[in-house]
Amino acid sequence: MDIAIETINLTKRFGDLTAVDHINIGIRKGEIFGLLGPNGAGKTTTIHMLATILKPTEGTAFVGGYDILSESEKVRRIIGIVFQDTTVDRNLTGFENLWVYGKLYGLSGSYLKDRIVELLRFVELERWKDVPLRKYSGGMIRRLEIARSMLNEPEILFLDEPTLGLDPQTRVHIWEYIRRIREEKDITILLTTHYLEEADVLCDGLAIIDYGKIIAIGSPNELKSKVSGDTIYLKIAHEDGRKIDFFMRSIAENLNAKPQLLRDSRVMIVVPNAPQIIPQIFRIASETEITIKELTYSRPSLNEVFIKLTGRSIRDESGSIMQLMRLRRAIRFGRR
Numbered sequence: 001m002d003i004a005i006e007t008i009n010l011t012k013r014f015g016d017l018t019a020v021d022h023i024n025i026g027i028r029k030g031e032i033f034g035l036l037g038p039n040g041a042g043k044t045t046t047i048h049m050l051a052t053i054l055k056p057t058e059g060t061a062f063v064g065g066y067d068i069l070s071e072s073e074k075v076r077r078i079i080g081i082v083f084q085d086t087t088v089d090r091n092l093t094g095f096e097n098l099w100v101y102g103k104l105y106g107l108s109g110s111y112l113k114d115r116i117v118e119l120l121r122f123v124e125l126e127r128w129k130d131v132p133l134r135k136y137s138g139g140m141i142r143r144l145e146i147a148r149s150m151l152n153e154p155e156i157l158f159l160d161e162p163t164l165g166l167d168p169q170t171r172v173h174i175w176e177y178i179r180r181i182r183e184e185k186d187i188t189i190l191l192t193t194h195y196l197e198e199a200d201v202l203c204d205g206l207a208i209i210d211y212g213k214i215i216a217i218g219s220p221n222e223l224k225s226k227v228s229g230d231t232i233y234l235k236i237a238h239e240d241g242r243k244i245d246f247f248m249r250s251i252a253e254n255l256n257a258k259p260q261l262l263r264d265s266r267v268m269i270v271v272p273n274a275p276q277i278i279p280q281i282f283r284i285a286s287e288t289e290i291t292i293k294e295l296t297y298s299r300p301s302l303n304e305v306f307i308k309l310t311g312r313s314i315r316d317e318s319g320s321i322m323q324l325m326r327l328r329r330a331i332r333f334g335r336r
Contacts, residue, residue: 002028003029004027004028004029004030004031004064004188005026005033005050005062005063005188006061006062007026007060008024008059008060009023009024009058010046010056010059011023011058012045012049012056013057018212019045020045020046020049020212021042021212022058022213023207023209023212023213023214025207025214027205028188028204030182030186030188031188031189031204031205032178032179032189032191032202032204032205033189033203033204033206034193034202034205035190035192035206036194036196036206036208036209036302036314037194037314038194038210038314041194042212042213043160043209044084044161046192046209047160047192050068050075050158051075051076052075052076055069056068064078064155064156077152078155078156079155079157080154080156080157081160082142082157082158082159082162083145084160086141088141088145089133090132090134090136091134092132092133093130093131093132094125094128094129094131094144095120095129097144097148098116098119098144098147098148098151099112101148101151102116102151107151107152117129119150120147122147122177123144125140125144138165139166139167139173139174142162142166142170143174146159146162150181150185156187156189157181157187158189158191159189159191159192160192161192161193162174163193163195194314196301196303196314199220199302205218206220206223206302208223208302208306210309210310215310216309220302223305224300224301224304224305225300227270227300227301227305227308228270228272229270229273229274229300230271230272230274230297230298231270231274231297231298231299231307232270232277232281232296233267233295233296233297234266234281234294234295235266235293235294235295236292237290237291239290243289244267244290246288247284250287250288251267251269251284254280255269255280255281255284257270260307260308260311262307263311264313268307270308274297278295278297281295302314
């Protein structure tokens with residue numbers, strides 16, 4: 001099995017903040033691999049280390065067979081990257097943006113011109129090539145950045161939150177380009193995302209990352225298999241803690257289930273068949289004098305996997321946002 005990216009105890013600290021904590025992953029050539037996690041989980045820092053923008057505090061990684069520490073220049077020659085934040089010049093046209101970037105890669109003449117035309121055609125922006133970017137939509141700019149990342153014909157492409165801030169329709173459009181890149185250009189793609197559907201739809205392999213640590217790894221289906229059956233969520237009225245404990249023990253004893261009290265005070269119950277079990281839950285709630293204010297259930301999803309592993313939803317990002325703010329402050333003050 002050919003490995004395109006391998007990390008070995010890859011770690012990054014900013015002062016007393018550990019942004020990435022001894023992660024070990026292997027990504028096969030030609031696959032789309034995702035880092036899924038909430039904001040501040042360490043996804044962007046990981047990408048920046050692999051792209052040799054940041055130097056690891058500990059550990060190392062091999063990208064295309066090259067060590068990111070001792071062979072950083074060779075790594076840069078074989079990668080392309082789309083950053084989370086937009087990095088284009090809105091006063092230049094699409095063609096001019098790609099021309100300037102191509103020059104930075106040492107490309108020139110008819111080769112660079114032909115390459116730009118080819119990539120603008122690939123991302124369906126050929127007729128917009130002479131239009132200043134201030135007239136582009138967010139989705140068009142993202143497509144141009146994808147084209148720019150492929151100017152040097154990279155073996156490996158890093159996409160950091162490639163659809164962040166885009167509307168759902170444009171997001172799906174970008175997914176189509178990402179699939180086409182892998183299929184037509186035979187490029188290994190590592191993307192970061194906190195969108196569950198994006199990870200599920202696009203990725204062959206997936207690592208769930210939280211507070212800098214890899215907490216699960218596998219294909220989306222393999223990860224979802226960690227949660228067997230349907231997941232029921234109960235929002236109950238504020239009750240005495242002893243009542244809630246009695247209710248949860250009754251659920252466990254009568255339904256052969258393991259109810260879990262989440263950080264947002266909801267109760268999560270994984271059962272084989274939710275429609276059959278729900279009437280029994282209401283019966284137990286009545287017997288234990290618990291008021292159910294809201295009940296929902298869903299089939300297994302990556303969010304259920306995250307909840308099972310962390311006790312909170314991937315959308316419950318308050319703690320991670322605080323970590324993200326600390327991380328940004330650390331970078332701003334140069335603690336590298």
